[in-house]
Amino acid sequence: MAQVLPVPHLARSQAEPLLATIGNTPLIRLDRIAAGFPGVEIFAKAEYFNPGGSVKDRAALNMILDGERSGKLNHSRTILDSTSGNTGIAYAMIGANRGYKVKLVLPKNASDERKRTLKAYGAECVFSDAAEGSDGAIRLCRQIYMADPDVYFYPDQYNNPANWKAHFEHTGPEIIQQTGGNFTHFVASMGTSGTFMGNTRRFKRDLPEVKCISVQPSSGFHGLEGLKHMPTAIVPGIYDEKLADGNIWMETEDAYKMVRRLAREEGLLVGISSGCNVHAATVIAREAVANGESATIVTVLCDSAEKYLSEHFWDD
Numbered sequence: 212m213a214q215v216l217p218v219p220h221l222a223r224s225q226a227e228p229l230l231a232t233i234g235n236t237p238l239i240r241l242d243r244i245a246a247g248f249p250g251v252e253i254f255a256k257a258e259y260f261n262p263g264g265s266v267k268d269r270a271a272l273n274m275i276l277d278g279e280r281s282g283k284l285n286h287s288r289t290i291l292d293s294t295s296g297n298t299g300i301a302y303a304m305i306g307a308n309r310g311y312k313v314k315l316v317l318p319k320n321a322s323d324e325r326k327r328t329l330k331a332y333g334a335e336c337v338f339s340d341a342a343e344g345s346d347g348a349i350r351l352c353r354q355i356y357m358a359d360p361d362v363y364f365y366p367d368q369y370n371n372p373a374n375w376k377a378h379f380e381h382t383g384p385e386i387i388q389q390t391g392g393n394f395t396h397f398v399a400s401m402g403t404s405g406t407f408m409g410n411t412r413r414f415k416r417d418l419p420e421v422k423c424i425s426v427q428p429s430s431g432f433h434g435l436e437g438l439k440h441m442p443t444a445i446v447p448g449i450y451d452e453k454l455a456d457g458n459i460w461m462e463t464e465d466a467y468k469m470v471r472r473l474a475r476e477e478g479l480l481v482g483i484s485s486g487c488n489v490h491a492a493t494v495i496a497r498e499a500v501a502n503g504e505s506a507t508i509v510t511v512l513c514d515s516a517e518k519y520l521s522e523h524f525w526d527d
Contacts, residue, residue: 236258248500266382266513277371289363291356297437299334318338318344319340325518387418395422398459400487403447405447426487435483438461469489488511489510
């Protein structure tokens with residue numbers, strides 16, 4: 212019989228404010244996914260442990276703190292930005308915690324779970340044309356801001372250096388510390404590109420031998436929510452195509468299949484971009500084995516599956 216231990220009393224001095232819990236997420240070894248690749252280990256940074264449920268908590272907090280430091284954000288202004296969902300949820304969570312109003316523009320076809328989460332935090336939502344994807348949300352957000360710029364603080368996550376710096380200053384060092392610097396590849400998909408840009412810049416400075424591989428949808432028409440096919444999309448200002456040592460073009464169905472595998476083989480219920488990242492890691496692993504090389508690959512589990520459970524691919 213399992214022993215149930217009492218919950219220890221938490222002294223007031225030990226308690227942390229909510230936003231102090233952002234970061235320092237676990238690094239998980241994916242044993243079953245890597246089992247078919249002798250000499251290869253795959254690790255994934257479990258970003259759904261952040262209080263807002265995704266990697267975007269890091270960038271959103273850094274952009275808001277940067278806005279406060281610069282004086283551009285105060286309680287007379289409403290935080291406004293476009294989002295495919297996760298950054299918006301992070302803004303809404305942080306805004307509620309720090310007492311800011313939040314207004315978000317997102318595609319009309321965003322999942323019901325995302326819309327309900329934003330409403331629960333008290334954020335105002337404006338919906339852009341679903342057919343235009345995240346680019347349509349960007350264009351509509353810019354129109355709203357330009358019509359009344361004195362009312363809003365517009366972090367502009369796609370063009371704000373505080374986005375990628377959150378990963379340069381925190382996520383990258385955490386990965387280096389958790390691995391002891393002993394990894395050969397970093398791979399991550401791109402929406403704003405902040406996660407890939409920030410980590411890659413850190414690794415190129417501190418561990419220049421690590422190969423940093425980006426991931427993009429294989430075409431402009433895809434089902435990888437939040438990710439950008441850079442050749443056909445509005446390219447984020449923070450994106451630098453010269454940083455990546457290579458790029459993997461991802462098919463939507465491959466990402467969906469990996470999401471199901473992670474749930475059923477590793478017990479990890481994660482989102483679509485996470486499946487995309489882990490499938491990309493297996494592409495690198497397969498190439499390493501074919502070349503007779505060993506590899507230690509690090510990637511990112513961007514969020515959990517709770518915002519995608521209504522998607523039909525789970526039925527396959």
